[in-house]
Each structure stands twice: as structure tokens, then as C-alpha cells.
Amino acid sequence: MMRITLIAVGLLLAVLLPLAIPWLNFVFIMAVAQGFAALGVVLLLRAGMISIGHAVFLASGAYVTAFLLRQTGITDLGLILLVATLGSGLFGFLIGMFMVRYRAIFFAMLNMAVSMVVFALLAKLYHLTGGTDGVRVATPTVLGAVLDRTVFDSLLLYISLALLVAVGWLVHRYLSSPLGKALEAVHTNEVRLEYLGVSAWGVLLYAYTISAALAGLGGALAAIAVGHVVPELAYWTHSGQLVLIAVLGGIGGVVGPFIGALFFEIVRVVAAGYAAYTWNMIVGLALLGVIFFLPNGLYGLVQRLLKRGGGS
Amino acid sequence: MTEPILRVENLHVNFGGIRAADDVNVDVHPGERLAIIGPNGSGKTTFLNLCTGYVKPDSGHVYLEGNSITRLTPRTIARRGIARSFQIPQLFTDKTLVENIMLGVAARRGIWDVLRPLNRPDYRREAERFIELVGLQESTEKLAGELPEGTRKLADIAIALTLKPRLLLLDEPTSGVSARERFALMETLIPALREEDVTAVFVEHDMDLVRRYAERVLVWDSGRVIAAGPPDTVLQDPQVLQNVVGV
Numbered sequence: 001m002m003r004i005t006l007i008a009v010g011l012l013l014a015v016l017l018p019l020a021i022p023w024l025n026f027v028f029i030m031a032v033a034q035g036f037a038a039l040g041v042v043l044l045l046r047a048g049m050i051s052i053g054h055a056v057f058l059a060s061g062a063y064v065t066a067f068l069l070r071q072t073g074i075t076d077l078g079l080i081l082l083v084a085t086l087g088s089g090l091f092g093f094l095i096g097m098f099m100v101r102y103r104a105i106f107f108a109m110l111n112m113a114v115s116m117v118v119f120a121l122l123a124k125l126y127h128l129t130g131g132t133d134g135v136r137v138a139t140p141t142v143l144g145a146v147l148d149r150t151v152f153d154s155l156l157l158y159i160s161l162a163l164l165v166a167v168g169w170l171v172h173r174y175l176s177s178p179l180g181k182a183l184e185a186v187h188t189n190e191v192r193l194e195y196l197g198v199s200a201w202g203v204l205l206y207a208y209t210i211s212a213a214l215a216g217l218g219g220a221l222a223a224i225a226v227g228h229v230v231p232e233l234a235y236w237t238h239s240g241q242l243v244l245i246a247v248l249g250g251i252g253g254v255v256g257p258f259i260g261a262l263f264f265e266i267v268r269v270v271a272a273g274y275a276a277y278t279w280n281m282i283v284g285l286a287l288l289g290v291i292f293f294l295p296n297g298l299y300g301l302v303q304r305l306l307k308r309g310g311g312s
Numbered sequence: 313m314t315e316p317i318l319r320v321e322n323l324h325v326n327f328g329g330i331r332a333a334d335d336v337n338v339d340v341h342p343g344e345r346l347a348i349i350g351p352n353g354s355g356k357t358t359f360l361n362l363c364t365g366y367v368k369p370d371s372g373h374v375y376l377e378g379n380s381i382t383r384l385t386p387r388t389i390a391r392r393g394i395a396r397s398f399q400i401p402q403l404f405t406d407k408t409l410v411e412n413i414m415l416g417v418a419a420r421r422g423i424w425d426v427l428r429p430l431n432r433p434d435y436r437r438e439a440e441r442f443i444e445l446v447g448l449q450e451s452t453e454k455l456a457g458e459l460p461e462g463t464r465k466l467a468d469i470a471i472a473l474t475l476k477p478r479l480l481l482l483d484e485p486t487s488g489v490s491a492r493e494r495f496a497l498m499e500t501l502i503p504a505l506r507e508e509d510v511t512a513v514f515v516e517h518d519m520d521l522v523r524r525y526a527e528r529v530l531v532w533d534s535g536r537v538i539a540a541g542p543p544d545t546v547l548q549d550p551q552v553l554q555n556v557v558g559v
Contacts, residue, residue: 189402192403
């Protein structure tokens with residue numbers, strides 16, 4: 001009960017705070033967007049697999065969004081988010097069929113290799129992708145209505161938060177399901193899982209596809225919020241950032257990556273104003289703190305505080 | 313004579329020149345409790361690995377109820393009805409015993425259910441029945457990784473039983489268990505196998521257990537079956553006594 005109350009208070013703050021501090025609107029949307037991508041990384045981490053290339057699916061969601069708006073005449077926000085998510089999921093499924101055969105460092109490096117190939121293609125195929133200049137993303141329509149950008153940005157935040165709740169609930173259900181538990185079992189004992197007649201490959205491919213779709217959704221939200229997509233979205237350091245956010249937030253639950261992403265975005269924005277060249281150091285120190293003192297991430301800290309407060 | 317549940321024909325496998333299976337021919341009959349004995353490195357575990365698809369033979373065939381399973385994967389063979397336990401118990405150590413067993417139940421009933429929780433009443437009821445079957449009720453909510461060895465052995469067998477196999481292969485079910493606890497473990501295990509109507513093949517080093525619980529014994533040496541028959545007869549064989557029992 002305490003946990004639900006906390007989530008409700010958090011969501012309420014996320015809705016109300018930007019009304020008082022407008023620049024937080026963008027920060028919160030980006031936190032949700034990055035949080036979705038980091039949640040994708042978390043799914044794989046639960047199976048003991050680290051992807052240092054997952055930003056490629058965030059980039060695919062962002063570029064699908066840009067192409068839909070620029071070249072197909074599809075401008076509806078809901079349809080764009082849906083197509084970008086499904087498109088990235090399909091991309092993840094195709095890449096995943098090959099990728100989930102590998103484990104440990106091979107999995108991590110192969111993901112990075114694929115992301116760097118895609119990064120190079122996005123940068124080099126100028127006529128198609130705009131090269132290093134990227135592609136501008138127009139403001140989508142909402143149920144046929146063309147909205148003023150300020151109104152649209154506020155609406156985008158509410159939609160992002162609604163998606164966070166809906167998709168987060170679905171992922172939570174998935175992680176509690178037999179398939180979600182089998183995903184953890186890949187990490188603990190893949191041999192036993194196979195001897196139970198369960199295909200570890202299938203379990204991982206399912207997770208990989210979902211994780212790509214989540215990253216794609218995050219990419220679409222980020223593209224619409226920023227209004228521009230560039231190849232750097234697929235660059236391997238961005239993938240590393242997603243792993244960092246996932247570890248910062250904690251991989252134990254669905255909320256963790258979003259807490260990590262919010263922390264990351266706030267540090268980045270605040271530090272940009274007061275200590276432009278040290279924000280990476282602040283994030284690095286925070287990560288060290290989490291690794292040494294909070295093995296379950298910031299979410300673990302919240303859980304610990306809740307327990308101390310008598311919550312469930 | 314009924315058709316064998318498992319038939320192994322002319323099985324050969326070499327590991328870098330070492331013959332781990334050398335023209336092995338074995339029939340296992342439904343309802344039987346067959347013990348495999350032999351010195352370390354004689355190919356007993358390799359035989360189980362060959363029957364479950366973990367090792368592929370160089371030549372020869374393995375049939376389950378008349379159908380070839382020689383080239384199938386462990387996963388497919390498990391689905392066809394052969395389950396196994398391991399010398400080192402293979403559990404999901406970060407989960408409780410009941411979660412381990414529920415995962416086994418889910419594996420049989422359908423793992424691809426993504427919106428309903430694993431911990432649901434019907435799965436839990438069935439898991440608790442398996443836990444009761446092997447007498448581990450007190451450990452239901454304990455982490456599998458923290459269970460004592462004898463309990464882990466039984467848990468490993470219980471998770472294999474969740475597949476409702478027709479044939480269960482047990483690799484040294486009492487190894488690592490104190491001499492006093494071995495009989496208690498077998499006294500729990502044998503009725504459980506009978507209740508589940510499971511044919512069992514078990515690799516064992518304790519000859520007292522073999523005499524008491526096996527209906528037939530295969531004696532392994534250097535990848536070959538050197539003797540087979542009822543325990544009382546086989547364990548009197550001078551060659552077996554000298555090479556295997558060490559008397």
C-alpha cells in the first residue's frame with residue numbers, strides 16, 4: 001500500500017512540478033524516455049546479460065518517428081509511438097535471433113558491434129538519414145488536432161507518465177510470470193532450465209524483443225521531445241549510459257530504471273548550469289556510491305526507507 | 313516381456329581416444345528400478361548424458377518407447393518424457409524451494425504465459441504436492457541455495473518429477489549425503505517414484521543401497537557393461553567384486 005502511495009505521490013509531483021518550474025517538463029519526459037530504454041537493459045540484466053549496444057533500439061525508435069513524420073504523412077502521436085515501438089521490437093527480434101545465442105562478454109561486444117554498424121550507417125547514408133546533421137522531427141498531431149508546442153509539450157509529459165504506468169504494469173506482470181521467472185533462471189541455472197524442457201534461447205529472444213521495443217518507445221518519446229534525431233543516439237557511449245542508468249536505479253524492479261533516469265537527467269541539467277565540466281564526475285561518484293553502498297540501486301534505497309517507515 | 317521404455321543399441325562414444333561408451337546395449341523396462349554401478353570414470357554419467365541428449369554418440373541409437381531420440385536436444389528429450397537429477401543438484405539457487413518447483417510445474421504446463429504470475433494457487437498447490445512427496449514441507453519457503461545437501465538432492469529430484477516423466481535418471485542421488493541419511497533419503501524417494509509411476513535408473517556407489525532398492529544392476533567398466541542381473545546374483549560375481557566393489 002505504502003509503495004503504491006509513493007508511486008502515486010511521485011506521479012503527482014511529476015505532473016504538478018512542471019507547472020511551477022516549466023523546464024522540468026522536458027527533463028521529466030527525457031527521464032521517462034531514457035527510463036524505458038534502461039528498463040529494456042534491465043530485462044537483459046536480470047538474465048545476467050549486459051548489452052552495450054542497446055541504444056541502437058532507442059535510435060531505431062527515434063529514426064522511425066522522424067521518417068514517419070517526414071516521409072509518410074503519418075502525424076498522429078499515438079500511431080507514431082505504436083509504430084516506432086513495434087518497429088524497434090521487430091528489429092530487436094531479428095537481431096536477437098542471432099544475438100541470444102551468445103553469453104557474457106561475447107553478447108555485450110556483439111551488441112556493441114551491431115550498434116556501431118548502425119551508427120556508421122546513420123552517419124554515412126546522408127541522403128536517407130541526413131548524415132551527422134540528423135533529421136528534424138516535426139511536432140505530431142494529437143487525435144487530428146495541431147497543438148501549440150507549449151501545450152503539446154505538457155500533453156507529451158502526461159502521455160509519457162501514462163505510458164510509464166501502463167507499460168510499467170505490463171512489464172511488472174511479465175517479470176512475475178513464469179516466463180519472467182524463467183528469464184532469471186537463465187542467469188541462475190540454464191542447464192536445469194533446458195532439462196525442464198524450456199528453451200533458454202526462446203526465453204531470451206522474447207526478453208530481447210521486449211527490451212528492444214521498450215528502447216524504441218523511449219527513442220520515439222525522446223525524438224518528439226527534442227525535435228531532432230542524430231546518429232549519436234546509437235553511439236556505444238549512449239548504450240553505456242543506459243547500463244549506467246539501469247545500475248544506478250536498480251535492476252530489482254520496474255521503477256528502478258526510471259528513478260535512475262530521473263537522477264541522471266537532473267544531475268545532467270543542474271550540473272550543466274553550475275558545473276558544466278564536472279557532471280560526468282558527479283554521475284560517476286554517484287555510481288560508485290551505489291556500487292559500494294546500494295547493491296540494489298536507488299530503488300533499493302527507496303525500498304529500505306519504506307521498510308524503515310513500516311511500509312510493505 | 314513388455315516393450316522396453318528405453319532401448320540403447322550399439323552405443324559408442326569416444327572422448328579424445330578414451331572410450332566412454334563402447335558398444336553399450338541396454339534395455340530398461342517400464343516400472344523397473346535399475347541401478348548402475350562401476351568405478352569412477354567408467355562411463356556411468358556419460359551413459360545418462362547420452363540418454364538425455366547432452367552428449368551425442370559417435371554411433372548407435374537411443375530409443376524412448378520405440379522412437380529414436382539419439383540426436384535430440386536435452387530440452388526435446390525432457391518434453392518426450394525423460395527427466396534427470398544431477399550429481400551436483402541443479403536448482404535455481406536464488407529462488408525458494410516452492411518457486412523452484414512451481415517453475416518446473418510451469419515448464420510442463422506452459423511457460424509462455426506472460427501476464428499471470430508464477431505464484432498462482434493451482435501452481436502452488438501442485439508444487440506443494442511434489443514437495444510433500446519428497447518430504448520437504450519444512451523447507452518450502454527456504455532459499456534453494458541455502459538448503460543442506462540431502463535436501464538439495466531431494467529438491468533436485470522433485471523438480472525433475474514436476475515434468476511427470478515416464479523415465480527418471482538419477483545421477484548418484486545419495487552422494488554427498490551422510491551414510492545415516494542415505495537410507496532415509498531412499499526411503500522417501502522410492503515410494504515417491506512408485507506413487508508417480510516413474511521408471512528409474514540410478515547411478516550409485518553404495519552397494520547396500522543397491523542391494524536393497526534396485527531390481528536389476530548394470531555393472532560398468534571402461535565404457536562397457538560387464539555384468540547385468542539381479543543385485544543378489546551380480547554382487548556375488550567374483551569379477552564384479554574385484555573390479556567394482558573392491559573386495
